[in-house]
Amino acid sequence: xxxxxxxxxxxxxxxxxxxxxxxxxxxxxxxxxxxxxxxxxxxxxxxxxxxxxxxxxxxxxxxxxxxxxxxxxxxxxxxxxxxxxxxxxxxxxxxxxxxxxxxxxxxxxxxxxxxxxxxxxxxxxxxxxxxxxxxxxxxxxxxxxxxxxxxxxxxxxxxxxxxxxxxxxxxxxxxxxxxxxxxxxxxxxxxxxxxxxxxxxxxxxxxxxxxxxxxxxxxxxxxxxxxxxxxxxxxxxxxxxxxxxxxxxxxxxxxxxxxxxxxxxxxxxxxxxxxxxxxxxxxxx
Numbered sequence: 001x002x003x004x005x006x007x008x009x010x011x012x013x014x015x016x017x018x019x020x021x022x023x024x025x026x027x028x029x030x031x032x033x034x035x036x037x038x039x040x041x042x043x044x045x046x047x048x049x050x051x052x053x054x055x056x057x058x059x060x061x062x063x064x065x066x067x068x069x070x071x072x073x074x075x076x077x078x079x080x081x082x083x084x085x086x087x088x089x090x091x092x093x094x095x096x097x098x099x100x101x102x103x104x105x106x107x108x109x110x111x112x113x114x115x116x117x118x119x120x121x122x123x124x125x126x127x128x129x130x131x132x133x134x135x136x137x138x139x140x141x142x143x144x145x146x147x148x149x150x151x152x153x154x155x156x157x158x159x160x161x162x163x164x165x166x167x168x169x170x171x172x173x174x175x176x177x178x179x180x181x182x183x184x185x186x187x188x189x190x191x192x193x194x195x196x197x198x199x200x201x202x203x204x205x206x207x208x209x210x211x212x213x214x215x216x217x218x219x220x221x222x223x224x225x226x227x228x229x230x231x232x233x234x235x236x237x238x239x240x241x242x243x244x245x246x247x248x249x250x251x252x253x254x255x256x257x258x259x260x261x262x263x264x265x266x267x268x269x270x271x272x273x274x275x276x277x278x279x280x281x282x283x284x285x
Contacts, residue, residue: 001147002160010144011057015064017141018103030098040094040284042101044087044108047279050116052081053152054108055088057145061104066096078115078152089285101282107142109277111149117275118153121255121268130259130266133158133245137269146272158267166190166199167222173201179208183215200245209234213241223263224248231261 001007046052055077062069069092075081090097121132132155138146147157159165168182176182179201186199198219203209212221223234225248238244245265246258258266 001157002164007144007148007160011060011148014142014144015061015103018107019064019099022102023099027095027099030095034094034098036093036095038094039092040097041089041091042097042282042284043089044104045281045283046081046085046087047083047281048112049082050080050112050278051119051153052079052087052108052278053077053111053115053149054104054145057107057111057148058088058100058104061100061107062090062096065100066093068092069096069100078154081112087280090282097282105280105282107145109280110139110142110275111145111152112278112280113275114146114149114272115153116278118150118155118271120252121266121271122154124252124256125259125266128256128259130263131156132271133265133267134271135247135267135269136161137273139272150271153271155271156265164197166197167202168199169202169222170204170224179203179211180215183212183218187217203234206230206233206237209237213238218242220245220265222247222267228257228261231258231263235262 052075055073059071062071069090072089075085075087081087118132125132134147134150134155135158147160151157159167166186168186173179173182176185183199183201190197199217200220200222201212201218202222202224203212204224209221212218220243221238222245223231226234226246231246235244243265244263245267246263247267250258250266250268251270255266
């Protein structure tokens with residue numbers, strides 16, 4: 001993953017762009033009927049159940065809109081919530097609260113959905129030692145929020161983007177002329193460019209795993225779309241040579257079985273691309 005400073009920059013960019021997109025030259029609905037000096041208070045109301053996420057992000061949004069807005073937090077990120085719970089109160093300029101409302105809700109609804117699904121996967125793996133990973137299958141422009149939500153739900157972040165880790169998948173391997181060539185070219189590239197990036201290599205069958213193991217310097221092998229029996233064989237072949245990761249259509253019904261094959265990680269795009277937003281509202285009080 002990227003550094004915390006890089007991650008913070010991504011969050012700042014998300015907020016800046018989202019406000020540009022949503023507010024433009026002004027929230028004319030509020031400007032038209034609410035006096036500039038008017039103050040108010042609103043609550044973040046839960047109308048669903050799951051794991052709440054995005055509270056700290058919401059605070060950043062409110063501060064960006066108006067540093068004088070005050071947030072009183074009642075429920076922290078990562079906590080279970082139920083219908084009727086109040087996550088926080090925000091108080092200050094009524095215009096400022098309304099200007100921030102939609103971004104706060106859009107972000108928290110999606111982040112909470114992702115955190116909830118991630119927690120379900122994490123709970124299914126309890127006692128196995130296998131960790132849940134996200135992927136790059138995220139919503140363009142808000143990847144940092146979605147990966148943040150995975151962490152809140154108890155999962156682990158995979159690489160953030162194309163630039164912070166090498167991942168040689170099937171197309172890279174085929175375009176390079178095979179696994180060995182792809183790995184050797186990659187190692188030379190890293191040397192030539194003075195980059196220190198971890199290398200993950202995807203394997204489509206046991207023969208490819210054996211070929212990967214002949215070359216040093218691979219951080220993790222991606223055991224992609226294997227059945228349980230072959231996953232166990234792959235884990236036995238790899239041993240302690242490098243880390244292992246299973247992926248490929250793994251869901252709530254199958255994730256425990258793959259973990260019991262002994263892999264270190266299971267990655268799932270469903271954590272971020274197949275969720276239904278948690279129902280939340282920001283209501284004046």
